[in-house]
Amino acid sequence: MEITSLQNQKVKYWVSLKKKKVRDQEKVFIVEGDHLLQEAQKKQVLQETISVNDSQADYLVTKEIMQKISSQQSISENIGICKFLEEKPINGNVLVLDNLQDPGNLGTIIRSAVAFNFTTIILSNDSVDMYNEKVIRASEGMIFHCNILRRDLKTFLPKLKKDGYLVIGTDVITGKNIHEYANLKKALVIGNEGQGISGDIKALCDNFVNITMEKTCESLNAGIAASILMCEVYHE
Numbered sequence: 001m002e003i004t005s006l007q008n009q010k011v012k013y014w015v016s017l018k019k020k021k022v023r024d025q026e027k028v029f030i031v032e033g034d035h036l037l038q039e040a041q042k043k044q045v046l047q048e049t050i051s052v053n054d055s056q057a058d059y060l061v062t063k064e065i066m067q068k069i070s071s072q073q074s075i076s077e078n079i080g081i082c083k084f085l086e087e088k089p090i091n092g093n094v095l096v097l098d099n100l101q102d103p104g105n106l107g108t109i110i111r112s113a114v115a116f117n118f119t120t121i122i123l124s125n126d127s128v129d130m131y132n133e134k135v136i137r138a139s140e141g142m143i144f145h146c147n148i149l150r151r152d153l154k155t156f157l158p159k160l161k162k163d164g165y166l167v168i169g170t171d172v173i174t175g176k177n178i179h180e181y182a183n184l185k186k187a188l189v190i191g192n193e194g195q196g197i198s199g200d201i202k203a204l205c206d207n208f209v210n211i212t213m214e215k216t217c218e219s220l221n222a223g224i225a226a227s228i229l230m231c232e233v234y235h236e
Contacts, residue, residue, distance in 0.1 A: 002060045006068060010059070014050065014069045014081070020129045027084040029131035030069070032076040039141035040082045050079045071133040084131070088147040092119040093185065093233060094165065098153060098201045099192040100127045100222060107138020108223035109190070114142040116227075116234035118188075123150045124201075157204045160187045167206050169197050170225065175210030178229055182236040190226045 003010060014030070016022045023029050028047060031040055040046040051057035052066050057078065067075045095118045100106055106128050113121055123130060130148050139146075157167055165187040168178075189205060191197035197205070211220065211228055220228070 001058065003065060004062055006065060008065075011061070011065050011068065014079075017081070018071060018133070020131070023129075023131050028081050029084065029136070030071070030133065031080045031082055031136055032070060032072060032078075032133070034078055036136065036141050037078055037080045039144045040080055043085075043144045045083045045085060045144070046080050047083055048081045050081070052077050054078060072137075085144070085148065087149055088120075090120045090147070090149075090160075090163075092117065093230075094118065094120045094122060094160065094187040095226065095230065096122045096124075096153065096157070096167075096187050096189040097127050097226075098124050098189060098197050099195070100124075100190065102193055102222070103128050103132040103134035104138045105193065105221065105223035106130065106132075107135045107140075107143075109226045110135070110139040110146050110148070111142045112223075112227035112230055114145045116230040118230050118233075120147040120149065122153070122156065122187075123148065124153045125150060153201050154204070157187070157201070161206070167204060169202055169205035169208045170229070171197075171208040171210060175208040177212070178209045178232045179236060181207065181209070186233060188226075188229055188233070190222055190229075193222045 017028065017030050031037060037046065049057040050059045050061055052061060052063050069079055070076055095113055136143055161167060164185050166181060166184050167187045167189060168181060169189045189197055189201060211225060
């Protein structure tokens, strides 16, 4: 179907999906670019496609319409509307994110989690939206290969413990080397970019780890720290 009017109701609907409230109501989100569309197609979550030049797409639109829908400065020629990803059972090592706010960090963490076989990510209720366009873009399509759940950590972490998980926080002062907990089923907790792990969540941690580094550097970006620790666990 060809659409040429910016006032078309379908166009208005696509534009509205930039808002988290609407995405949550409709249970769909936008992906931009061929690579992300291909990854979505592999997981069979692609509902419809929009293009400025591909006659095989579900909707053929003008560049002006695509610019209205797109969240990027350099607009994509192809956009997809995808179903929310289904939650899967938790198994293997788990990464827990407490009040993580930066979408770029979350996208990086998702990408690293897939690379280092952390099959599930638990987002606290106050963390950034996983369907934020910057998260999806930074994940480089790996969002389709990761089991991501949003939970109240105060009630969820005790459940993980009952399932045999060792809940491990990060602390630059008291933390030990991650390899001291080798071959144990881990739930690794990463805190907020500026404040770290909140007090309530810290109280639920069984142990703490840190990353050995030069004293001139006090801390690392949350995405980098999470990636290093997951890599360390992967090579245990």
